[in-house]
Amino acid sequence: MLRLPLLASGAALMVALVAAPALAQERAPEERQRLLDLAFTLGESHALRQVCEGANDQFWRSRMVRLTEVEQADQAFDAQLRERFNTGFAARQGEFPVCDASSRKAEQQSARKGQALALRLSQSMRAVHHVAADPEALSPN
Template identity: 55%
Template sequence: MRSKLTAFALAVTALAMPALAQDRTPAVRQSLVDLAYVLGEAHALRQACLGEDDQYWRTRMIRMVDTEQPDAALDRRLKESFNTGFASRQGEFPTCTGATHRAEIATAARGQSLAAQLSQVMNPVQGDAPPTLKEMNADAGHGDVATRPAPR
C-alpha cells in the first residue's frame, strides 16, 4: 500500500517543472484540476487515519500551485477542486477503517496515473506526440476523476 502512495507522491513531485498551464491546452489545464481533486481526496483520507495535524497532501498541493504559477482563473479552479475532493472523501470516510485504506490506495493509483499523463505531456519523448484529451481520459479508466467534469 505504501509503495503506491510513495509512487504517487514522487509522481506529483516530479511535476516540479512548471507546466505553464496558462499556455497549455484545455486538456492539460483540466488534468491539473483533476490532480488537485485527487490531492484533496488523498489529504482527507490521510487525515482520517493520521489526524487533522497531518498536512502531507495539502503541502504537495501548495507546491503544485506555487510551481505552476497559474493565472487567477486556474488558481481558483485548482483550489476549489482540491477542497471539493477533500470534502467528498472527508464526508465518506470520517474515520480510519480498512475501507479508508482501500480508498487511499485507489486514490493514489488515480493520482499516479494523472501525474504520469501530465509528465508525458510536459516532457514528451522526442518524436512522440503528447496524448490527446480523449487518450488521457481513456487511459484514466471509467469513473476516474479525469472523466468527471471539474467542480465549478
C-alpha cells in the same frame, strides 16, 4: 502503522511532476483539465490520509500548495484548482469519517488515480520539452 508503497511512488511522481515549472496558461485544455482532476484527487488523498494520520497531517495539502506555486496559474485558474482540491477533500471527508480497511482501500485507489494523472501530465510535458529542444523537429524539411 501500515505505509502503502503506492502512496510513496505517487508522491515521488508528484514531486517529479512539479519539479519542472510549467505555466498553466501555456497548457492545452486537456492538460488543464487533468490539473483540475489532479487537484480534486489531491484533496481526496488529503482527507483520506488525515482520517488515519490526524488533522495535523499536511502531506497532500503541501503537495497541492507546491503544484499551485509551480503552475503559476492566472487568478481564475488558481481559484479553480483550489476549489477542486477543497471539493475532493470535502467529498472524502464526509464519506470516510473513521480510519478502517475501507478508508485505507479508498486511499490506495485515490493514490493510483493521482499517479495516473501525474504520469499523463509528465508525459505531455516531456513531449513538449522534447520538441522544443529539437529545432529539427520543427523544421518543414
